[in-house]
Amino acid sequence: MIIPEFNQSEKSIFLIPVFSYNFGVWSNNFRLSVEKTLRALALTDQTTAAPVLIVLSGLPGTGKSYLARRLTQRLPCVVVESDLVRKVISDSQPSYSSAESAYVHHVARAVMQRLLESGHHVISDATNLAEWHRELLYHLADKTNARLIIVQTIAPDHVVRERLQRRLENHDPVDLSDADWNVHESLKAELEPIRRAYLVVDTSQDLEPAICKILRAAQ
Incomplete structure (x- = not known):
């Protein structure tokens, strides 16, 4: 497993939040956070000259x-x-404060x-509800010459509610989200239209046709 080296040009695409401590401390903490996250990821040894960035967008559940x-079972991606x-x-x-959320992103x-x-294919697995936030990812794809694929996930409310309730009752170590139905409902107000070409996937249905469509777009 090879962890990519830190590139000084990275900071050019990020909005730097204002913290109470100086930039030098923030920059060092940021670098350490990036390294720590990379070590926690399931990296693949397969790389390509034509990476793909798959941006997922959708409410919790x-x-x-x-x-x-x-x-990832069909395409060697890092999520x-x-x-x-x-x-x-x-x-x-986590505190789930606005400052923490900005730092996470x-x-x-x-x-x-x-x-x-x-050269890794990458999947951005986050709500990605606001267009300004997605635009940062569009810019990232442009900057790295990656093919951009945007996927909006949807599901009927009763299915989402059942999933979130099941998540609370039966904790799955693979599922890291703490969002419940109230969080889902509160985030609806933040959902903005996607202004690029995108695919819509209803995850309550058979996923195979959608997966095949995404894989074709990634070729």
Whole structure:
């Protein structure tokens, strides 16, 4: 397993949040967070000269992580999951504050940039609800010459509610999200239209046709 080296150009694509300590301390902590996250990821040894960035977008419980896991069975991808990044950098004690969330996304994008520049296919597994947030990922794909594939996951409300309830009752170590139905409902107001070409996947249906479509787009 080869961990990509830190590239100084990475910081050019990130909005730097303002913290109470100086930039030098922030920069060092940021670098350490990126390295720590890379060590926690399931990296593949397979690389390519034509990497793909698959951006998943959807509310909690709509099946993003499940779809990501299914895709990795057919395409050698590294999944950068925001929930994993959050728990890695907070030592499994996340605060879910706005500052922490901003930092999580900065770290995730830096990790994705390093992976793409090293020739890894990457899946961004996060809600990615706001277009301005997705635009940072579009820019990342352009910057790294990666093919961009955007996938919006959906599912009927009753299916989502059942999934989230099951998540609370039967903790799956593979499922790192803490979101419940209330979080799902509160985030609906943040869901913005996607202004690029994208695929819609209803994860309550058979996923095979959607997976085949994504794989064709990745070729």
